[in-house]
Amino acid sequence: MSSDERQHSKFEEALEVKSLRRIISAYLNYSEAAEEDVRRYESSYKKLPPAHKALLSRFPSKCQRLRRCISINSYFILNMLQAFEPPLDMSQDIDICEHEHLEDVSADHLPCEGRDFCSCPSASTSGRTCFPETNQTHCGIGSNLICNSQKEMTISEDVQVQNFCGSVNGNLSSNSGYSRQSERAGCDDVKVVDNDMELNSVYGANRTASSYAHDWLDPSLQLKVPLVDVDKVRCIVRNIVRDWAPEGQRERDQCYKPILEELDRLFPDRLKDRPPSCLVPGAGLGRLALEISCSGFISQGNEFSYYMMICSSFILNHTQTAGEWTIYPWIHSNCNSLSDNDQLRLVSFPDIHPASAGITEGFSMCGGDFVEVYSDPSQEGAWDAVVTCFFLDTAHNIVEYIEIISRILKEGGVWINLGPLLYHFADMYGPQDEMSIELSLEDVKRVAFHYGFQLEKEKTIETTYTANLRSMMQNRYNAAFWTMTKRQVKT
Numbered sequence: 001m002s003s004d005e006r007q008h009s010k011f012e013e014a015l016e017v018k019s020l021r022r023i024i025s026a027y028l029n030y031s032e033a034a035e036e037d038v039r040r041y042e043s044s045y046k047k048l049p050p051a052h053k054a055l056l057s058r059f060p061s062k063c064q065r066l067r068r069c070i071s072i073n074s075y076f077i078l079n080m081l082q083a084f085e086p087p088l089d090m091s092q093d094i095d096i097c098e099h100e101h102l103e104d105v106s107a108d109h110l111p112c113e114g115r116d117f118c119s120c121p122s123a124s125t126s127g128r129t130c131f132p133e134t135n136q137t138h139c140g141i142g143s144n145l146i147c148n149s150q151k152e153m154t155i156s157e158d159v160q161v162q163n164f165c166g167s168v169n170g171n172l173s174s175n176s177g178y179s180r181q182s183e184r185a186g187c188d189d190v191k192v193v194d195n196d197m198e199l200n201s202v203y204g205a206n207r208t209a210s211s212y213a214h215d216w217l218d219p220s221l222q223l224k225v226p227l228v229d230v231d232k233v234r235c236i237v238r239n240i241v242r243d244w245a246p247e248g249q250r251e252r253d254q255c256y257k258p259i260l261e262e263l264d265r266l267f268p269d270r271l272k273d274r275p276p277s278c279l280v281p282g283a284g285l286g287r288l289a290l291e292i293s294c295s296g297f298i299s300q301g302n303e304f305s306y307y308m309m310i311c312s313s314f315i316l317n318h319t320q321t322a323g324e325w326t327i328y329p330w331i332h333s334n335c336n337s338l339s340d341n342d343q344l345r346l347v348s349f350p351d352i353h354p355a356s357a358g359i360t361e362g363f364s365m366c367g368g369d370f371v372e373v374y375s376d377p378s379q380e381g382a383w384d385a386v387v388t389c390f391f392l393d394t395a396h397n398i399v400e401y402i403e404i405i406s407r408i409l410k411e412g413g414v415w416i417n418l419g420p421l422l423y424h425f426a427d428m429y430g431p432q433d434e435m436s437i438e439l440s441l442e443d444v445k446r447v448a449f450h451y452g453f454q455l456e457k458e459k460t461i462e463t464t465y466t467a468n469l470r471s472m473m474q475n476r477y478n479a480a481f482w483t484m485t486k487r488q489v490k491t
């Protein structure tokens with residue numbers, strides 16, 4: 001490697017460390033941002049005339065309940081971060097301010113603010129939010145994950161999830177104020193936990209950096225991130241419900257079930273000793289990839305968001321039992337609630353224990369940009385099936401996505417798609433001129449035919465995406481569902 005190349009790769013790594021620090025900071029800023037919201041509610045309440053206040057006498061106690069819910073959400077987040085093993089040396093000096101490309105990762109710079117992996121109609125952003133490319137992940141997340149040169153992480157049945165409570169420098173022992181399951185009875189029954197106590201038990205009051213489970217969790221190293229980053233954490237919480245909570249079952253039935261049924265129909269004779277392979281680009285929190293694995297495929301999820309990968313790695317690798325964790329996913333919006341109890345209801349997850357779900361050997365999560373990773377010549381004709389669920393519209397150039405899907409499929413291979421065409425980079429009037437090719441469904445199909453696909457099945461499926469079941473507002477998609485096969489080339 002020339003010294004120029006070495007310098008370039010060092011710089012790239014520094015960018016990634018900075019990007020990862022920003023994401024970790026967003027997770028760590030979650031609690032403070034949520035607290036700030038509650039302070040705002042209280043401040044509005046204080047401005048009420050006494051007669052109005054008297055009518056809303058339960059409001060102060062709702063704020064206290066909100067605080068407890070925030071603490072419990074933060075507790076989960078902190079456990080998840082403690083389990084995270086960054087694939088990069090987080091201690092390295094990342095002073096890259098002088099560098100010409102600094103704007104690529106500046107904490108203030110969000111070229112595609114407000115869009116990417118989730119639709120959060122009730123969060124302050126609208127539409128899905130997206131990340132700058134520097135948020136792309138690489139392998140190595142999670143101590144239990146095996147990583148190969150393809151930025152790939154594998155979970156296997158013998159992966160043993162560690163007992164988290166008490167395993168990280170003893171900081172998260174069950175006397176931290178929560179037992180993981182103690183909150184199940186309902187928000188009113190939530191053990192009252194002093195917020196300071198919880199944070200002290202995780203971080204330890206007045207600790208020195210060297211005594212943190214990870215130096216990179218040291219609050220003094222954390223960045224103050226823009227609120228839009230914290231919104232991404234709130235979106236992750238909603239994605240947990242979609243993928244891993246009993247409440248998400250309806251959405252999973254709408255989105256994942258038709259895909260699984262189609263795979264089952266198309267690969268009826270799945271041999272245990274030679275299972276077909278299936279790739280799931282934009283795998284989110286990994287549930288669909290796991291279900292595909294459990295139904296007898298060598299399944300690989302691909303995901304480029306560290307927000308997603310940190311969380312999916314924790315759920316897949318560190319969960320010990322079904323229902324081990326609880327969160328309050330819906331506390332961040334007071335809008336469209338039928339009751340406070342609806343808004344403050346807890347959700348326990350995961351609904352299944354991933355390690356005992358019956359995965360097929362070879363299940364993996366591969367971190368990185370779909371275009372970059374699967375453009376590699378080694379991927380040509382490598383897959384029996386590709387499944388895209390709410391993914392196609394994440395493309396800058398959807399034609400490129402389709403071209404790659406076609407190239408990596410074997411002849412006769414199957415592409416199953418479900419999703420809308422809510423192009424993530426549409427209507428982006430940021431400082432960067434983001435490329436965004438926005439085609440109609442008709443044109444998407446035309447492009448697919450050009451790349452050798454043949455339409456086998458097509459329908460519309462009505463579905464939601466990370467919806468709050470009990471909200472008065474439900475965003476529905478008439479999602480396109482299709483199965484296409486890659487035509488065999490006659491010789």
Ligand SMILES: C[S@@+](CC[C@H](N)C(=O)[O-])C[C@H]1O[C@@H](n2cnc3c(N)ncnc32)[C@H](O)[C@@H]1O
Nearest residue numbers: 117282283284303304305368369370389390394
């Ligand atoms: C709308 S979400 C859908 C997640 C999941 N498939 C589901 O149905 O819940 C789209 C996902 O694709 C990921 N993504 C977007 N662009 C990507 C890319 N170029 N490579 C890999 N993943 C990408 C996002 O981070 C996000 O997790």
